[in-house]
Amino acid sequence: MTPEEFTALLDTYGADLTRWPHAHRRSAQRLLEVSEWARNAFADAQMLDSVLRIREPGLSDARRRRLTDSILDNLPDEPATRRVAREPEAAARRSDTGFGAAILRPLTPLWVACLSFGMIVGVILTLGHSPAPATEAAEAGWVEHLAVYGGL
Amino acid sequence: MDTLAETRQTAVTSEDITDEALMLRVQGGDKDAFRLLVGRHIDRIVGTSRRIVGAADAEDVAQDVFLRVWTARAQWAPGQARFRTWLYRVAVNRCIDHTRRARPASIDDVPEIEDDAPGPLDACERNEDANRLHSAMEHLSEQQRTAITLYYHESLTAAEVAEIMGLRLNAVESLLKRGRQKLRTVLK
Numbered sequence: 001m002t003p004e005e006f007t008a009l010l011d012t013y014g015a016d017l018t019r020w021p022h023a024h025r026r027s028a029q030r031l032l033e034v035s036e037w038a039r040n041a042f043a044d045a046q047m048l049d050s051v052l053r054i055r056e057p058g059l060s061d062a063r064r065r066r067l068t069d070s071i072l073d074n075l076p077d078e079p080a081t082r083r084v085a086r087e088p089e090a091a092a093r094r095s096d097t098g099f100g101a102a103i104l105r106p107l108t109p110l111w112v113a114c115l116s117f118g119m120i121v122g123v124i125l126t127l128g129h130s131p132a133p134a135t136e137a138a139e140a141g142w143v144e145h146l147a148v149y150g151g152l
Numbered sequence: 153m154d155t156l157a158e159t160r161q162t163a164v165t166s167e168d169i170t171d172e173a174l175m176l177r178v179q180g181g182d183k184d185a186f187r188l189l190v191g192r193h194i195d196r197i198v199g200t201s202r203r204i205v206g207a208a209d210a211e212d213v214a215q216d217v218f219l220r221v222w223t224a225r226a227q228w229a230p231g232q233a234r235f236r237t238w239l240y241r242v243a244v245n246r247c248i249d250h251t252r253r254a255r256p257a258s259i260d261d262v263p264e265i266e267d268d269a270p271g272p273l274d275a276c277e278r279n280e281d282a283n284r285l286h287s288a289m290e291h292l293s294e295q296q297r298t299a300i301t302l303y304y305h306e307s308l309t310a311a312e313v314a315e316i317m318g319l320r321l322n323a324v325e326s327l328l329k330r331g332r333q334k335l336r337t338v339l340k
Binding site: 019 | 202214303335
């Protein structure tokens, strides 16, 4: 393992060798045994790890209780997704009232086909652009992507 | 189906019951089971939100996360994703929504982190380290911050982080690497 590879792995997985990919652990261990430079880099990485793992104090019992009560007090009775799905009368009303509904109804299969085609093209284009953001601009694109397709 | 029905009908009495079993009850509308789930994970979600959106809004975001878990409970599929992974996915998406809406926060807006530790000096040092880390994390992109938080703070694997963020493994590895390099420079 070269020093460059060692540094890259250290930057990616941190200084806990048990979290490194199996294939690299043994050669990293060997490098640490023979290279003082590697040991120094590893010690620096351990210090950064300890900062990144600082355990912040949790919520006090009172605060946790208040927060939990507040969440439970604000729960809607039914999930929105189900509520929408279980309104057959309203759905029937909507389908019979819109202007031009009677004209458009025969074209429904065409609308569905167009919509499906559009969605398939959208998914293909999205898949083609989603992996490995290499730049800050690509990351901004990811945020946009999640906002649109995240679903939750 | 009988087993599922029995699981849903049994009263929630024990902390030993798994998140997944609780979630099945939650899907049946059991608010006691939901209270237990919230109590189990609220600290973790507040902590994660604190690192991604900042301390000032972390509790609001955590509330939003659990309300979303309740309203979207039908979407969780047992066997498809562990509850914890699904919860983090909801949390990450809520954090992103929040940062898109929020104005940039001034450092003066960020409250000191509340600490219940007994020793005031120890508490002060821990707060100082935590605040230093928070300031450094602000130099990262939202995506890097999210990956670093899930990997180091929540001790998830890179593969789990990838699943939660909806990215490929190599994309997450790249985020971890670049985020850590930036933190190393900032914290020097």
